[in-house]
Amino acid sequence: MSTERQGNRAERGDDAELRAEQSFVTHLYTLLDARRAAEDNAVRTSLSQVTTGQQARLERDVAVTEHGLTAAALDAVDSGLCFGRLDFRDGTSRHIGRIGIREENAERTPVLIDWRAPVARPFYLATGHTPMGLRRRRHLTTEGRAVTALHDEILDLGDERRTGHEDPNGDAVLLAALGAARTGRMADIVQTIQAEQDRIIRAPHQGVFVVEGGPGTGKTAVALHRAAYLLYAHREQLARRAVLVVGPNPAFLGYIGEVLPSLGETGVWLATLGELFPGVQARGADTARAAEVKGRPEMAEALARAVADRQAVPDEVLEIDHDDYGTLHLDRATATEARERARAAGLPHNLARPHFAFRIIDALTAQLTDRLGADPYGGPNLLDASDVAQLAKEIAASPEVHAAIGSLWPQLTPEEFLTGYLADPTHLPEGEAAAIRREGGEWTPADVPLLDEAAELLGEDDSAARAAAEAERQERIAYAQGVLEVAYASRTYEFEDKDDEDSEVLGAHDVIDAERMAERHEEADHRTAAERAAADRTWAFGHIIVDEAQELSAMAWRLLMRRSPTRSMTLVGDPAQTAEGGGLGDWGAILDPYVPGRWEYTRLGVNYRTPEEIMAVAGALLRAEDPGFTPPSSVRSTGRRPWSRRTTPEGLPAAVAEAARADAPEEGRLAVIAPASLHEALAARLDVTAGGEPDLTRPVVLLTPRQAKGLEFDAVLVVEPAAVPTSDLYVALTRATRTLGLLHTGDLPAALADPGTVETR
Numbered sequence: 239m240s241t242e243r244q245g246n247r248a249e250r251g252d253d254a255e256l257r258a259e260q261s262f263v264t265h266l267y268t269l270l271d272a273r274r275a276a277e278d279n280a281v282r283t284s285l286s287q288v289t290t291g292q293q294a295r296l297e298r299d300v301a302v303t304e305h306g307l308t309a310a311a312l313d314a315v316d317s318g319l320c321f322g323r324l325d326f327r328d329g330t331s332r333h334i335g336r337i338g339i340r341e342e343n344a345e346r347t348p349v350l351i352d353w354r355a356p357v358a359r360p361f362y363l364a365t366g367h368t369p370m371g372l373r374r375r376r377h378l379t380t381e382g383r384a385v386t387a388l389h390d391e392i393l394d395l396g397d398e399r400r401t402g403h404e405d406p407n408g409d410a411v412l413l414a415a416l417g418a419a420r421t422g423r424m425a426d427i428v429q430t431i432q433a434e435q436d437r438i439i440r441a442p443h444q445g446v447f448v449v450e451g452g453p454g455t456g457k458t459a460v461a462l463h464r465a466a467y468l469l470y471a472h473r474e475q476l477a478r479r480a481v482l483v484v485g486p487n488p489a490f491l492g493y494i495g496e497v498l499p500s501l502g503e504t505g506v507w508l509a510t511l512g513e514l515f516p517g518v519q520a521r522g523a524d525t526a527r528a529a530e531v532k533g534r535p536e537m538a539e540a541l542a543r544a545v546a547d548r549q550a551v552p553d554e555v556l557e558i559d560h561d562d563y564g565t566l567h568l569d570r571a572t573a574t575e576a577r578e579r580a581r582a583a584g585l586p587h588n589l590a591r592p593h594f595a596f597r598i599i600d601a602l603t604a605q606l607t608d609r610l611g612a613d614p615y616g617g618p619n620l621l622d623a624s625d626v627a628q629l630a631k632e633i634a635a636s637p638e639v640h641a642a643i644g645s646l647w648p649q650l651t652p653e654e655f656l657t658g659y660l661a662d663p664t665h666l667p668e669g670e671a672a673a674i675r676r677e678g679g680e681w682t683p684a685d686v687p688l689l690d691e692a693a694e695l696l697g698e699d700d701s702a703a704r705a706a707a708e709a710e711r712q713e714r715i716a717y718a719q720g721v722l723e724v725a726y727a728s729r730t731y732e733f734e735d736k737d738d739e740d741s742e743v744l745g746a747h748d749v750i751d752a753e754r755m756a757e758r759h760e761e762a763d764h765r766t767a768a769e770r771a772a773a774d775r776t777w778a779f780g781h782i783i784v785d786e787a788q789e790l791s792a793m794a795w796r797l798l799m800r801r802s803p804t805r806s807m808t809l810v811g812d813p814a815q816t817a818e819g820g821g822l823g824d825w826g827a828i829l830d831p832y833v834p835g836r837w838e839y840t841r842l843g844v845n846y847r848t849p850e851e852i853m854a855v856a857g858a859l860l861r862a863e864d865p866g867f868t869p870p871s872s873v874r875s876t877g878r879r880p881w882s883r884r885t886t887p888e889g890l891p892a893a894v895a896e897a898a899r900a901d902a903p904e905e906g907r908l909a910v911i912a913p914a915s916l917h918e919a920l921a922a923r924l925d926v927t928a929g930g931e932p933d934l935t936r937p938v939v940l941l942t943p944r945q946a947k948g949l950e951f952d953a954v955l956v957v958e959p960a961a962v963p964t965s966d967l968y969v970a971l972t973r974a975t976r977t978l979g980l981l982h983t984g985d986l987p988a989a990l991a992d993p994g995t996v997e998t999r
């Protein structure tokens with residue numbers, strides 16, 4: 239029976255099954271509304287509390303944040319709250335939903351099972367062969383709060399009972415989801431997760447797990463559902479350490495940004511690589527060559543040597559004018575020895591600097607002692623130990639001495655160091671140095687791993703931050719001291735007339751001292767773990783998920799591995815989609831330096847996005863270079879072949895605009911994917927703005943092939959495909975869920991010119 243007919247029947251309200259589900263779902267929403275009202279109430283009550291004291295204020299803020307987050311999570315799961323039902327052979331049934339909901343009774347009976355709970359697993363895994371105790375699996379389709387259709391799969395073939403909602407192939411809901419109009423925002427797949435995907439989503443979280451799959455195989459969807467699952471299964475641990483999802487660019491993060499909230503999870507940090515150095519916004523752009531050079535593993539060595547170069551010794555004797563003692567001399571041999579001793583400490587540059595300074599001050603003190611205390615008759619030095627100590631103090635306090643030390647071994651921030659390095663790159667072959675040389679300018683995403691590397695080599699220059707933190711700590715201690723004094727005074731007063739010394743012995747001072755009390759205040763930092771993680775370069779995440787992982791450079795991996803000392807990571811990607819000059823080639827090259835032989839690998843083989851007709855063309859493109867290449871198999875076919883049209887260079891913008899009008903879906907989104915050089919001319923015709931971050935929710939979106947990575951649209955027009963490198967073209971060709979058109983002025987790549995697969999218009 240078609241979904242439409244079921245819908246009509248539902249409207250007539252003559253279907254007992256539908257009516258029963260509707261009344262159950264209505265009850266669920268009543269419970270959800272009650273929970274939400276309770277959270278809103280808790281926020282209001284907390285806000286209206288008149289609080290005195292820092293602790294009480296912090297507690298109130300924490301309460302407001304926590305209840306606010308829960309209320310937001312409850313709002314986000316409203317749509318499609320309940321989407322499934324399991325009928326077991328023993329006669330019991332369970333409804334499955336985005337979150338778990340319990341009855342408001344004393345037993346707190348579960349009425350809706352969270353999709354992540356073990357008991358919900360048969361919803362995703364059970365088959366006629368392995369029914370996992372199920373008699374029937376039901377999918378509920380809802381619009382708002384109305385149940386509009388039911389699809390039942392019979393898993394116990396001996397069971398004769400029928401509901402009139404049977405779905406013979408068991409794929410009607412999946413196909414409806416795959417064929418639905420796109421909105422510019424990725425939707426969750428919680429109702430239709432396939433068995434091969436479920437196994438990845440629920441795999442253990444320790445260790446590194448690589449998920450490879452061709453275009454549209456659901457890698458991104460699986461990665462996000464895995465984040466939600468891991469937070470559910472290991473909430474304590476992961477919520478505290480936070481989960482990081484790394485995506486290729488801000489538009490992509492916007493595209494996937496609604497999936498986790500719709501699963502009730504708001505505490506995951508989605509970031510691009512360019513956002514992973516706190517305080518730096520990487521808004522600049524590199525040439526492809528510069529980005530490639532900056533990503534090479536040799537950069538680590540080049541930077542380490544450049545940092546060592548900042549530990550200089552004078553070519554000739556350095557003269558240092560001391561206000562009181564005249565000129566001091568620092569010769570090359572003394573400075574070299576000080577440098578060697580400081581380096582031997584094995585510390586990062588900024589942390590080894592005091593060792594260097596100490597040696598220099600020591601040497602200058604010895605020099606001054608010799609000069610001032612020399613016995614004209616050749617006897618022993620006339621200065622005693624306390625005179626020498628006084629001289630050392632005066633030398634250490636001299637700004638000129640500090641300036642001299644600073645000129646040889648400067649205190650450096652990563653930003654200062656890298657700015658200097660990029661202006662004059664050293665320890666690289668000249669061609670590479672020329673590719674990255676830059677005076678000032680904005681930070682780029684490829685600079686971020688270099689900044690991180692520099693921060694490691696330099697050691698945190700956190701003296702200012704530490705001084706500020708210490709001042710703050712002292713303030714808290716002073717405050718806590720005051721609180722304790724008041725408490726102690728009142729306690730003493732309380733027991734005053736009882737003449738009971740023991741009671742006083744148990745006064746507040748003995749239970750907690752001011753320092754510990756201050757620490758407790760500190761612990762009440764009410765930022766979420768994700769917020770704290772975003773502000774802390776040295777944060778160790780509980781789990782890291784990397785999407786489009788094939789693109790990351792060796793230097794980017796160094797940064798990410800530092801953020802995951804426990805190596806709890808999920809990496810999803812497709813080597814065939816690696817941009818030219820990007821990535822490291824294969825997973826072993828990425829991972830073996832960090833977890834040699836200790837990573838798991840799995841493949842997804844079904845393409846849920848791209849129809850068969852489009853995939854045939856995209857596959858042929860790669861097969862032309864690699865005859866053994868096998869693309870993922872498409873789950874759908876539309877019967878519509880991709881088309882191509884040749885036009886003149888002058889006529890190209892008009893032809894694209896006309897095709898965009900003709901192919902624009904009634905509902906949904908169309909993307910024009912074209913080389914950047916054509917964007918200005920095309921933007922004027924398409925009524926979109928060129929440059930900047932694209933707005934993916936508009937009906938027509940103009941993108942470069944690189945920007946299209948990871949995204950999808952109902953209809954796609956690829957302009958001048960011959961001008962796009964093969965792997966980028968493969969990405970561009972595989973973005974459509976329905977139609978693909980090619981517009982070109984010269985010859986098409988041979989694989990796209992086959993009349994058997996591409997219709998010429």
Ligand SMILES: Nc1ncnc2c1ncn2[C@@H]1O[C@H](COP(=O)(O)OP(=O)(O)OP(=O)(O)O)[C@@H](O)[C@H]1O
Pocket residue numbers: 412415416425426427430431432435451452453454455456457458459460812815846847947948949950972
């Ligand atoms: N089990 C599923 N149920 C419904 N839709 C699904 C399912 N699996 C994947 N999809 C849909 O298929 C499309 C492609 O998924 P996704 O973007 O995760 O693929 P991908 O492997 O990351 O692709 P690419 O490598 O091309 O970026 C999305 O619209 C996603 O929602």
